[in-house]
Amino acid sequence: xxxxxxxxxxxxxxxxxxxxxxxxxxxxxxxxxxxxxxxxxxxxxxxxxxxxxxxxxxxxxxxxxxxxxxxxxxxxxxxxxxxxxxxxxxxxxxxxxxxxxxxxxxxxxxxxxxxxxxxxxxxxxxxxxxxxxxxxxxxxxxxxxxxxxxxxxxxxxxxxxxxxxxxxxxxxxxxxxxxxxxxxxxxxxxxxxxxxxxxxxxxxxxxxxxxxxxxxxxxxxxxxxxxxxxxxxxxxxxxxxxxxxxxxxxxxxxxxxxxxxxxxxxxxxxxxxxxxxxxxxxxxxxxxxxxxxxxxxxxxxxxxxxxxxxxxxxxxxxxxxxxxxxxxxxxxxxxxxxxxxxxxxxxxxxxxxxxxxxxxxxxxxxxxxxxxxxxxxxxxxxxxxxxxxxxxxxxxxxxxxxxxxxxxxxxxxxxxxxxxxxx
RNA sequence: GGAGAGAUGGCAGAGUGGUCGAUUGCGGCGGUCUUGAAAACCGUUGACCUGCAAGGGUCCGGGGGUUCGAAUCCCUCUCUCUCCGCCA
Numbered sequence: 001x002x003x004x005x006x007x008x009x010x011x012x013x014x015x016x017x018x019x020x021x022x023x024x025x026x027x028x029x030x031x032x033x034x035x036x037x038x039x040x041x042x043x044x045x046x047x048x049x050x051x052x053x054x055x056x057x058x059x060x061x062x063x064x065x066x067x068x069x070x071x072x073x074x075x076x077x078x079x080x081x082x083x084x085x086x087x088x089x090x091x092x093x094x095x096x097x098x099x100x101x102x103x104x105x106x107x108x109x110x111x112x113x114x115x116x117x118x119x120x121x122x123x124x125x126x127x128x129x130x131x132x133x134x135x136x137x138x139x140x141x142x143x144x145x146x147x148x149x150x151x152x153x154x155x156x157x158x159x160x161x162x163x164x165x166x167x168x169x170x171x172x173x174x175x176x177x178x179x180x181x182x183x184x185x186x187x188x189x190x191x192x193x194x195x196x197x198x199x200x201x202x203x204x205x206x207x208x209x210x211x212x213x214x215x216x217x218x219x220x221x222x223x224x225x226x227x228x229x230x231x232x233x234x235x236x237x238x239x240x241x242x243x244x245x246x247x248x249x250x251x252x253x254x255x256x257x258x259x260x261x262x263x264x265x266x267x268x269x270x271x272x273x274x275x276x277x278x279x280x281x282x283x284x285x286x287x288x289x290x291x292x293x294x295x296x297x298x299x300x301x302x303x304x305x306x307x308x309x310x311x312x313x314x315x316x317x318x319x320x321x322x323x324x325x326x327x328x329x330x331x332x333x334x335x336x337x338x339x340x341x342x343x344x345x346x347x348x349x350x351x352x353x354x355x356x357x358x359x360x361x362x363x364x365x366x367x368x369x370x371x372x373x374x375x376x377x378x379x380x381x382x383x384x385x386x387x388x389x390x391x392x393x394x395x396x397x398x399x400x401x402x403x404x405x406x407x408x409x410x411x412x413x414x415x416x417x418x419x420x421x422x423x
Numbered sequence: 424g425g426a427g428a429g430a431u432g433g434c435a436g437a438g439u440g441g442u443c444g445a446u447u448g449c450g451g452c453g454g455u456c457u458u459g460a461a462a463a464c465c466g467u468u469g470a471c472c473u474g475c476a477a478g479g480g481u482c483c484g485g486g487g488g489u490u491c492g493a494a495u496c497c498c499u500c501u502c503u504c505u506c507c508g509c510c511a
Contacts, residue, residue, distance in 0.1 A: 051480070054479095054480090
């Protein structure tokens with residue numbers, strides 16, 4: 001959520017920057033400023049009445065104590081009138097505030113000044129590409145055939161147990177999953193992240209604070225009986241650890257890493273997008289989250305990008321880094337890099353990580369702040385990234401390292417799998 | 424799931440209708456003393472809205488009510504603890 005004061009003071013700039021995200025905001029921003037004017041005015045009136053009432057109540061107290069009951073009763077009549085006025089103003093205040101909030105939550109985050117303009121993924125900017133990308137016409141077997149050939153993943157049985165998008169990992173397939181999770185967690189630990197294990201269900205307040213509500217509620221599984229949501233990413237519970245907190249400046253940056261299963265409804269997805277491991281309803285992911293000082297958050301974003309690049313290098317996968325254009329960016333993000341690995345059998349890039357700086361957009365909802373050296377309180381910046389999402393990594397490993405003798409396991413992973421090849 | 428108790432500032436813990444945003448202790452911060460530290464002593468120490476400021480307003484788990492006035496009384500929800508039941 002954008003900060004009201006910033007909107008008030010930079011109305012034109014806000015409108016212009018929203019345009020980069022293809023969000024036409026002139027009218028709604030004007031509306032917000034006007035509603036806020038109204039809100040302030042109403043609150044001033046309400047405060048004045050409250051101040052008068054407080055004063056009178058105090059006087060009445062003194063009068064009653066000194067036995068001057070008739071004088072006290074006279075003042076009581078006055079307060080009665082004030083009360084009526086206050087009631088009317090309160091109703092007005094609440095309705096203005098609600099209207100204001102309803103508009104405010106619909107405004108996406110402002111893109112960073114370096115975010116390229118654009119409407120669709122074609123307008124994204126490739127900032128780096130590494131590794132050998134085998135051209136389209138090869139004999140590469142798609143991962144969904146390899147998983148069957150080597151009995152790694154049973155999509156059919158997963159379908160029987162739950163439904164499409166809930167695969168059953170078996171044998172070396174299951175062990176490869178576990179190896180990757182441990183590898184990613186260990187690497188993050190080495191990089192200075194603190195490991196946490198969050199709940200997989202969150203309440204509405206948490207989902208709202210990180211921006212999943214009210215914008216993307218159709219994406220989350222909802223447990224109505226208990227009014228809880230299954231997490232679409234560990235970002236939600238991990239970031240919410242710090243909801244309603246004021247950190248000490250010396251605690252920054254906070255670095256957390258968490259493994260979790262992730263649950264996404266993915267309503268409306270179809271075709272090649274959901275084939276095999278491309279898009280699942282349940283998948284595993286290791287997520288890194290940082291809470292940073294505003295002055296260093298973009299530096300930290302680069303270190304996170306470099307960190308994830310390092311993981312992909314250790315896995316020996318061809319990958320590229322894409323800077324998202326305004327139109328392809330998420331609602332809450334100010335700047336996002338997507339990390340994509342090459343799928344030789346599908347001849348396309350698969351997104352395995354999305355690394356974003358949310359600046360104060362989440363922390364404003366989270367009320368996540370820090371106290372500077374002078375004791376002043378500011379909103380912190382939040383950042384996160386996948387490090388990494390498993391299914392497409394598995395797909396890329398299988399497709400890139402397939403040989404006539406089986407699937408080769410990259411060097412760095414062998415200590416974790418305990419096997420060097422899948423035959 | 425049943426019975427009882429409770430929810431107050433970073434923590435502990437007072438406060439049961441009137442100047443209480445809240446006694447006190449610990450912790451934190453600043454200072455005196457010290458070569459330095461500890462101890463001791465002195466001072467200071469919540470957040471939010473509004474205002475140039477002075478100031479004003481709100482907040483004692485959430486919501487509602489009684490009252491001129493609520494941390495304090497009433498209703499309700501949530502959560503925590505203890506005991507019982509069930510259980511990985």
